């Protein structure tokens with residue numbers, strides 16, 4: 251131990267899903283989209299002149315902010331963008347959770363929330379989901395320093411109704427309520443429509459899942475102008491040039507193509523519903539997912555063993571060795587062909603090992 255180590259900020263880092271890169275693998279472990287981004291994205295990528303890279307990008311990201319504002323019927327002052335929604339969420343934690351009171355989020359949810367809370371020294375209190383992995387609204391009625399809910403939740407896929415979100419907002423007028431809608435385009439009802447009514451609501455979305463652009467790192471937050479202004483103040487105070495030029499240009503292209511967005515999210519939803527039926531036939535049990543993944547368990551099979559067996563076959567899913575969920579696998583919805591390969595493996599596995 252060096253003496254200086256006493257003064258190092260020690261955090262337990264977030265551990266992302268593996269990023270294997272093997273020929274012939276089926277990658278269903280990090281909720282990426284199996285379809286390419288909108289065709290306009292590829293076209294624009296070819297057309298970006300490298301000469302433009304000499305110059306700094308627009309710090310206000312105005313083209314992307316405007317495209318998102320237009321798409322969602324908001325004013326540009328109601329839109330904040332960042333380098334993936336992870337950046338946006340971290341910025342929101344830093345900006346809004348300074349009361350010293352605990353921030354509330356579920357015990358089973360996106361595992362970055364407690365990492366940021368630790369990093370920024372924000373106290374937090376995890377609220378246990380019920381036995382069906384649903385939030386208990388009344389858990390969020392007590393005194394707190396802010397609330398963060400992923401809706402639909404990860405890794406369960408369970409969606410909370412708009413009336414549930416509304417009730418939580420009504421009970422918490424004095425703190426910021428963040429709704430992380432990383433998966434909202436696959437089902438569930440967005441809280442965007444509540445923005446005019448609640449000055450304390452921040453809705454966060456990402457291009458990583460429904461818009462097939464995880465590699466580009468684009469996220470956004472929506473709220474009333476005062477909230478957005480505070481976020482921008484914090485962002486500009488330490489890094490104004492957060493989004494690169496390519497992300498801005500390509501992000502706009504993705505937002506513009508509504509037809510393609512509908513088509514690909516629709517395909518994923520259809521595949522998900524079909525896979526739900528097939529998994530049920532094999533005896534798997536899971537909460538009713540409204541996202542691009544299914545969080546499944548099987549009464550006769552150990553999730554960890556199945557996880558390893560799938561990996562042998564180069565089929566990657568996500569396993570969380572955590573209390574309450576260590577007998578579940580989170581399976582991202584891929585193409586129909588990918589899911590058929592998964593299902594035929596599972597059928598054999600259940601028959602021989604179950």
Ligand SMILES: *Cc1c(COP(=O)(O)O)cnc(C)c1O
Pocket residue numbers: 281333334335336337360400404430432455456457458464467468469
């Ligand atoms: C994937 C995900 C994010 C982060 O996505 P980015 O790639 O950083 O935009 C945020 N919240 C949840 C719940 C997610 O699943």
